Amino acid sequence: MYEHNGEKYFVMDTHTHFWDASPENWVKGQEQYAEGWINCFHAYQGLGPAETHWPIEKFQKYSEEDFVKDMFEEGHVDVAVFQPTYLREWYVNGFNTTESDARMAEKYPDRLIVNGRFDPREGEAGLRQLDEDAERYGLKGVKLYTAEWRNGSRGWTLKDAEAIPFFDKCQELGIVNIHVHKGPTIWPLDKDAFDVSDVDRTATNYPELNFIVEHVGLPRIEDFCFMATQEPNVYAGLAVVIGGLMHARPRFFAKVMGELLFWVGEDKMLFGADYAIWEPKWQVEGLVDWDYPDDTFSDYPAATTVAKKKILGLNAAKLYGVEVPQELRLPDEAGTPAARDDAQLVEGTA
Amino acid sequence: MTIHSRVLEALGTVYDPELDEPITSLRFVTSCDVSAEGDVDVRLRLPTPQCAPNFAYLMAADARDAVRRLPEVRDVTVLLEDHYTGDEINAAVGRGAGFAQAFPGETEGELDALRELFRRKALVARQSRVCEALLAAGATPEEITARRVSDLPDEPESRRCIELREQLGIPGDGDAPAFVRPDGEPVAAADLRHWLRRASLMRTSLEVNGGICRSLLRIRYDLPDPKEVAA
Numbered sequence: 001m002y003e004h005n006g007e008k009y010f011v012m013d014t015h016t017h018f019w020d021a022s023p024e025n026w027v028k029g030q031e032q033y034a035e036g037w038i039n040c041f042h043a044y045q046g047l048g049p050a051e052t053h054w055p056i057e058k059f060q061k062y063s064e065e066d067f068v069k070d071m072f073e074e075g076h077v078d079v080a081v082f083q084p085t086y087l088r089e090w091y092v093n094g095f096n097t098t099e100s101d102a103r104m105a106e107k108y109p110d111r112l113i114v115n116g117r118f119d120p121r122e123g124e125a126g127l128r129q130l131d132e133d134a135e136r137y138g139l140k141g142v143k144l145y146t147a148e149w150r151n152g153s154r155g156w157t158l159k160d161a162e163a164i165p166f167f168d169k170c171q172e173l174g175i176v177n178i179h180v181h182k183g184p185t186i187w188p189l190d191k192d193a194f195d196v197s198d199v200d201r202t203a204t205n206y207p208e209l210n211f212i213v214e215h216v217g218l219p220r221i222e223d224f225c226f227m228a229t230q231e232p233n234v235y236a237g238l239a240v241v242i243g244g245l246m247h248a249r250p251r252f253f254a255k256v257m258g259e260l261l262f263w264v265g266e267d268k269m270l271f272g273a274d275y276a277i278w279e280p281k282w283q284v285e286g287l288v289d290w291d292y293p294d295d296t297f298s299d300y301p302a303a304t305t306v307a308k309k310k311i312l313g314l315n316a317a318k319l320y321g322v323e324v325p326q327e328l329r330l331p332d333e334a335g336t337p338a339a340r341d342d343a344q345l346v347e348g349t350a
Numbered sequence: 351m352t353i354h355s356r357v358l359e360a361l362g363t364v365y366d367p368e369l370d371e372p373i374t375s376l377r378f379v380t381s382c383d384v385s386a387e388g389d390v391d392v393r394l395r396l397p398t399p400q401c402a403p404n405f406a407y408l409m410a411a412d413a414r415d416a417v418r419r420l421p422e423v424r425d426v427t428v429l430l431e432d433h434y435t436g437d438e439i440n441a442a443v444g445r446g447a448g449f450a451q452a453f454p455g456e457t458e459g460e461l462d463a464l465r466e467l468f469r470r471k472a473l474v475a476r477q478s479r480v481c482e483a484l485l486a487a488g489a490t491p492e493e494i495t496a497r498r499v500s501d502l503p504d505e506p507e508s509r510r511c512i513e514l515r516e517q518l519g520i521p522g523d524g525d526a527p528a529f530v531r532p533d534g535e536p537v538a539a540a541d542l543r544h545w546l547r548r549a550s551l552m553r554t555s556l557e558v559n560g561g562i563c564r565s566l567l568r569i570r571y572d573l574p575d576p577k578e579v580a581a
């Protein structure tokens with residue numbers, strides 16, 4: 001919970017990690033990829049305020065104490081969702097698995113939610129694993145990383161035929177929150193790996209599932225926004241938007257927030273700090289304090305306290321069925337509706 | 351003009367196809383050496399080791415082609431450094447092979463469709479800047495959509511729009527409408543504001559992507575921070 005100027009904010013961080021990228025965990029012969037991956041993340045941390053930067057050794061592997069302090073004691077986070085990224089081709093025990101997340105979550109059952117994952121290229125074995133994980137961890141969500149390398153394949157898309165049984169399974173098991181994270185490779189390599197049209201199609205086919213597009217589809221925000229106006233079950237995951245832009249590129253941040261509020265709407269935007277790339281503290285405090293820098297942004301929807309409360313936690317609490325203390329809820333009234341009607345007016349005209 | 355500066359000038363015509371900016375202004379050219387005999391050695395770098403291989407290949411291959419077109423150079427070597435598919439890309443570019451040959455079995459075709467897709471995005475984004483400048487100067491939607499290519503100000507943004515139109519096969523002669531949709535159809539006055547809303551989002555997307563790339567490159571290679579490009 002974060003309190004500022006007499007307002008109380010319930011904070012739900014929908015995108016967090018507990019990873020091990022230390023050299024001991026690098027797969028022999030794949031060191032360049034394992035090291036490149038974590039160095040790349042570390043560079044992203046450089047986009048946050050200087051006083052929040054970590055040395056690479058700590059960044060490769062941080063402790064449970066670091067996590068608890070940065071998230072709960074100082075970071076204002078009430079509840080966080082672990083998003084796994086396995087990368088077993090590069091990391092012996094995986095980079096950040098559901099299993100390792102669950103070990104931590106067991107100790108903080110009211111504060112941490114564990115998401116699973118699946119990879120359609122694993123076929124029947126993958127389906128069985130998803131079944132088992134769902135039962136063991138009580139999954140309500142999965143994180144899909146489409147750029148993961150596997151046995152010579154550099155990725156997949158949600159519209160692959162092999163993915164259908166997995167989405168059917170999610171529906172059957174009540175795994176309703178599908179977090180999609182695009183990366184730089186897919187099969188075939190000549191296509192745009194960041195394209196989100198596969199999410200569009202799948203969201204239409206599975207209206208009971210929620211599709212949270214992580215990093216708001218960056219670097220394809222425009223495709224994401226156009227899609228989100230069409231699909232009621234598509235949400236914007238703000239990880240990287242806040243961490244990567246609010247401090248480093250404040251005017252770009254204002255534009256992106258303005259566009260998201262216009263096209264996607266405040267009811268479908270979800271805070272995510274993307275720890276340990278960025279600590280939540282400065283992001284939560286900065287977002288609560290944030291407003292457009294000047295009146296050249298006056299065409300965009302206002303950044304109200306109600307909008308910030310929804311974005312910081314209330315929207316995600318609904319998706320994950322998290323009970324919000326009475327004093328942190330909004331008064332019983334409909335908030336400002338999303339700009340869906342406005343957005344539809346400009347559909348199909350660019 | 352020395353060979354070296356002509357080589358640099360040639361590299362300045364190579365665009366990052368995703369960002370629609372020259373690889374020189376993006377600081378993707380690490381070094382460019384020309385020997386006394388006219389052999390050229392160009393080193394490229396990208397913001398992350400995991401930048402998309404397809405765009406990375408295009409920049410390396412385009413750089414090699416651009417330098418090889420200069421009659422005064424002899425051998426040309428272009429090497430993409432610190433990239434996780436650098437070996438595959440460098441080997442293919444070095445022997446003048448296509449993308450499909452760089453990644454056998456991992457592609458369905460060459461990169462023409464990808465390049466075209468991003469040229470259309472770039473055209474939309476750049477037109478939005480030209481259009482907003484005209485609106486800010488007091489022009490009405492009717493005046494703007496009545497403009498011909500020959501009415502556009504002679505500045506880099508407009509010139510790049512014309513170049514992109516040529517590459518896309520969208521007529522860009524003086525009499526052609528100045529503002530077109532990605533499919534080449536003229537924008538109607540009644541649609542201008544709606545068109546601009548989407549076009550501005552496209553532009554924001556490209557600019558933000560470029561901003562993040564610049565920041566990451568600066569951090570990765572510990573470069574001095576240039577003046578921030580205004581949003």
